[in-house]
Amino acid sequence: MNAFRFWTAALFVGFTSVPALAQQTSTANTSGAAVSESLSALSRGAVGFSYDDRYTGVKGSPYVMRVWQPADITLNTNVRIPSVRLKYDALRNQLLARPDNSRPDSVMLNIASVKSFAFQDALRPGERRVFRRFEEAPVLADKQAFVEVLHEGQYTLLKRYGKEFRKANFKGAYSENRPYDEVLDRTQYFLRRPDGHVNEVKLSVKSFAGGAPELAAKLKSVADRAERNLKTESEFAALLAAAEKQ
Structure with missing residues (x-):
């Protein structure tokens, strides 16, 4: 029996078509008949109907990765469920699985039973x-949210995919003229020290040194030897690993 199906009872919340994030608005009726009726009402001195069809949908995504990714799930009992297609909705802190890739239905998992999960990134093979x-x-x-482990050693570098939903705002005299809902990225990085203390950090040598003052001199030494500006997450993860080894 497929391992995922065997453990579905523990993880299953329900089949779902994830609801759209779009602001609930009525569809504008701009047919010729509706326009004629409105103009006719205005000509008689009655109240006419106005239509606002500027709403353009949703920008951004609640998902860490927009496409279904093959992944392994580890439960709180340390049981491992391999080869499941997953999506992580960081906005609502929901983990979705697609048991049958030939169907559009997805299963919302009970994240309280999930300890961790690991993607084989389709965009970065291997x-x-x-x-x-x-x-x-x-x-x-935030304790129930999931974070990505960018580096794990004596020190651990974690990435939290914070998301914020902002509704469209385009009606009224003081509107922001924004005819779309938006999911904004609010990414945060955290450095966990050997004593378990966690500090939020930015991707900079100065911020890392502030988060781990006992490692500051080594971080600066490694960064100076690199002779270039460090910018990416992988570069800072490598910086942390190299500083630990000094």
Whole structure:
């Protein structure tokens, strides 16, 4: 029996077609008959109907990765479920699975039973991306969220995919003239020290040194030897790994 199907009872929440994030608005009726009726009403002194069809949908995505990715799931019991197609909705902190890739239905998993999951990134072949629960989060509300482990050693570098939903705002005299809903990225990075303390950091040598002052001199030494500006997540993960080895 397929391992995923065997453990579905523990993880299953329900089949779902994830609801659109679009603001609920009525569809504008701009047919010729409707326009004629409105003009006729106005000519008689009655109230006419106005139509606002500027709404253009949703920008951005709630998902960490927009396409279904093959992944392994590890439960809190340390049981591993291999080869499941997943999406992580970071906005609503939901983990969706597609048991049958030939059907559009997805299963919403019970994340309380999930310890971690790992993608084989389709965009970066051979690279394994591990996500685990943010148990040491400084903010209580974030402890149930999942974070990506960018580096794990004496120090751990974590990435939280924060998301914020902003409704369209284009009606009224003081509107922002924004005819679309938007999902904004609010990415955060955290550095976990050997004593378990966690500090939010930016991708800069100065910020890393502030988050781990006992490692500051080594971080600066490694960065100076690189003789270039470090910019990417992978470069800072490598910086942390190299500083640990000094």
